[in-house]
Amino acid sequence: MKVFLQLMWYFKQEKWRYLGGISMLAFVSLGLLVPPKVVGLIVDHIEEGTMTEAMLWKYGALLISIAIGIYVLRYIWRILIFGAAVKLAMLLRNRLYEHFTKKSQEFYHKRRVGDLMAHSTNDLQAIQQTAGDGVLTLVDSLMMGGFTLIAMASTISWKLTLVSLLPLPIMAWATNKYGTMLHKRFHSAQEAFSTLNDKVQESISGTRVIKAFGQEKDDIDSFTKLSRDAVKKNLAVARIDSLFDPTISLIIGFSFFLAVGYGSVLVTRDELTIGELVSFTSYLGLLIWPMLAFGWLFNIVERGRASYDRVETLLAVKEEIENTGSIESIPQGDISFQLKKFSYASGSTILQEIYFTLKHGQTLGIVGKTGSGKTTLCKLLLREFDLNKGDITLDDHDICDYQLNALRAAIGYVPQDHFLFSATIAENIAFAKVNAAFSEIKEAAVLASIHKDISQFKYGYETVVGERGVTLSGGQKQRISIARALITNPEILILDDSLSAVDAKTEESILQHLKVKRQNQTTIITAHRLSSIAHCDLILVLENGTIAQRGTHNSLVHEDGWYKETYERQALETLISEGGVIK
Numbered sequence: 211m212k213v214f215l216q217l218m219w220y221f222k223q224e225k226w227r228y229l230g231g232i233s234m235l236a237f238v239s240l241g242l243l244v245p246p247k248v249v250g251l252i253v254d255h256i257e258e259g260t261m262t263e264a265m266l267w268k269y270g271a272l273l274i275s276i277a278i279g280i281y282v283l284r285y286i287w288r289i290l291i292f293g294a295a296v297k298l299a300m301l302l303r304n305r306l307y308e309h310f311t312k313k314s315q316e317f318y319h320k321r322r323v324g325d326l327m328a329h330s331t332n333d334l335q336a337i338q339q340t341a342g343d344g345v346l347t348l349v350d351s352l353m354m355g356g357f358t359l360i361a362m363a364s365t366i367s368w369k370l371t372l373v374s375l376l377p378l379p380i381m382a383w384a385t386n387k388y389g390t391m392l393h394k395r396f397h398s399a400q401e402a403f404s405t406l407n408d409k410v411q412e413s414i415s416g417t418r419v420i421k422a423f424g425q426e427k428d429d430i431d432s433f434t435k436l437s438r439d440a441v442k443k444n445l446a447v448a449r450i451d452s453l454f455d456p457t458i459s460l461i462i463g464f465s466f467f468l469a470v471g472y473g474s475v476l477v478t479r480d481e482l483t484i485g486e487l488v489s490f491t492s493y494l495g496l497l498i499w500p501m502l503a504f505g506w507l508f509n510i511v512e513r514g515r516a517s518y519d520r521v522e523t524l525l526a527v528k529e530e531i532e533n534t535g536s537i538e539s540i541p542q543g544d545i546s547f548q549l550k551k552f553s554y555a556s557g558s559t560i561l562q563e564i565y566f567t568l569k570h571g572q573t574l575g576i577v578g579k580t581g582s583g584k585t586t587l588c589k590l591l592l593r594e595f596d597l598n599k600g601d602i603t604l605d606d607h608d609i610c611d612y613q614l615n616a617l618r619a620a621i622g623y624v625p626q627d628h629f630l631f632s633a634t635i636a637e638n639i640a641f642a643k644v645n646a647a648f649s650e651i652k653e654a655a656v657l658a659s660i661h662k663d664i665s666q667f668k669y670g671y672e673t674v675v676g677e678r679g680v681t682l683s684g685g686q687k688q689r690i691s692i693a694r695a696l697i698t699n700p701e702i703l704i705l706d707d708s709l710s711a712v713d714a715k716t717e718e719s720i721l722q723h724l725k726v727k728r729q730n731q732t733t734i735i736t737a738h739r740l741s742s743i744a745h746c747d748l749i750l751v752l753e754n755g756t757i758a759q760r761g762t763h764n765s766l767v768h769e770d771g772w773y774k775e776t777y778e779r780q781a782l783e784t785l786i787s788e789g790g791v792i793k
């Protein structure tokens with residue numbers, strides 16, 4: 211029952227709903243006690259020959275009014291209690307969603323999407339059930355059961371009540387045992403569901419790769435394996451689930467047997483009338499629901515606890531990036547890296563001795579072998595990972611002194627793995643500026659050299675791109691991502707290998723547009739093709755996380771090293787691709 215304590219904050223928050231619902235439940239429970247008593251009285255009157263028509267009408271009217279009253283009250287408590295439970299699920303869903311949106315890249319690297327989806331669906335459903343059905347079964351089993359027992363013991367016979375309840379301790383023992391088993395099994399069933407969810411998500415996202423490598427059969431096999439595992443674990447839950455009802459029914463049957471047997475003895479001894487025995491067995495019938503409810507209660511709260519624990523653990527994951535900076539204004543100025551060393555939490559040093567200054571309005575080019583640390587350097591500027599004081603300053607302030615929102619508002623980042631939402635092209639471009647006018651959207655598209663392509667689509671800017679933009683080519687998606695960053699006219703634009711999927715001519719046109727449009731704004735470009743960064747004011751060549759060379763294009767092509775070698779190789783490749791002849 212620990213989960214009820216864990217949810218106490220919510221019960222307090224919604225106390226009027228719950229108190230209202232519980233009061234109605236109490237009235238219903240009391241109302242239900244009347245019919246058995248009335249039936250007993252009628253039986254006794256008939257047996258004694260004292261029944262009159264007027265009495266029959268009176269009892270009939272009483273039973274009908276109670277039935278109508280119970281009908282209305284049941285409707286209202288359902289709205290109150292189940293309504294509160296739905297609200298709790300919504301509240302937790304919103305909290306989770308907000309939590310997800312605040313989490314850093316590291317958080318997502320460590321977790322599986324399917325698992326996070328399972329938290330937001332299955333787990334919340336189990337918690338909702340606890341706050342709804344759980345409260346109902348707890349209150350109803352205690353109140354309905356308590357009132358019925360009091361009625362049986364005080365108005366009929368306490369001795370008969372005691373005898374009929376003899377099998378109850380067995381039920382308490384059994385439900386407790388089943389509850390413990392259920393908790394463990396439910397936990398593992400939820401884990402299996404998460405894994406299955408993750409598999410479906412990954413397979414759908416990676417369907418093109420699966421098909422391209424002809425791995426459909428293997429993929430289906432591995433899905434089937436996971437699906438079987440989930441079924442097996444859910445069946446293990448169902449097996450315990452299925453034990454609850456038969457156990458309770460058996461125990462209730464035994465109670466009936468004792469009640470009728472011992473009750474008959476009391477009737478023959480004139481300690482009980484037949485009408486009272488009829489009322490007593492009806493009351494015993496009324497105990498079936500509270501006992502079943504008690505069994506379900508264990509079932510529901512054990513599921514709820516497992517799910518609440520999972521959600522709590524997730525919500526307790528602390529922010530890796532502290533947002534304690536106080537500067538609210540959007541930074542604008544020189545960027546200075548005085549980074550001695552940076553390593554990801556999981557591994558060895560990735561960047562070291564990165565010392566350089568980029569004047570406001572200059573363009574920085576970062577090149578180097580794959581894995582040399584180019585993307586990491588850009589992400590550090592975005593504060594996707596935490597740093598030491600003084601590692602990076604922007605406009606003479608440590609970047610940690612800026613509020614995260616302010617810092618990120620200054621930066622337009624086009625990541626390597628661009629992502630388009632399932633929305634129209636216009637909505638994708640205006641993502642960071644929802645109220646942008648069409649002219650602004652178009653201007654950004656023109657700058658990113660994608661306007662012509664969009665105009666050729668049947669629905670133009672209203673073309674809906676599928677999930678991850680599957681209907682567009684890689685180069686088109688890349689340029690829409692660039693337009694998305696340009697529409698906010700950011701102080702600092704970072705193009706992280708964002709020109710890799712466009713041809714040389716388009717690249718040249720985009721760079722030309724940027725040169726004109728962003729004369730007084732800072733731009734950082736990482737690339738493999740040197741033509742993307744040749745115009746930069748400063749070029750850094752990274753090698754194994756350190757700056758191996760620095761300078762401008764003109765200086766670097768005259769300096770022995772990676773830059774010169776790469777430049778000559780790429781010039782030769784261009785010559786060949788354009789039909790040149792090597793002698």
Ligand SMILES: Nc1ncnc2c1ncn2[C@@H]1O[C@H](COP(=O)(O)OP(=O)(O)OP(=O)(O)O)[C@@H](O)[C@H]1O
Nearest residue numbers: 319554556557560579580581582583584585586587
């Ligand atoms: N989140 C992470 N956790 C741990 N290591 C990481 C993480 N991201 C990148 N790395 C490692 O950091 C190193 C530098 O990666 P980074 O992506 O910065 O290189 P890059 O120069 O941008 O490469 P590419 O040109 O291929 O994009 C690589 O060895 C990579 O495996």
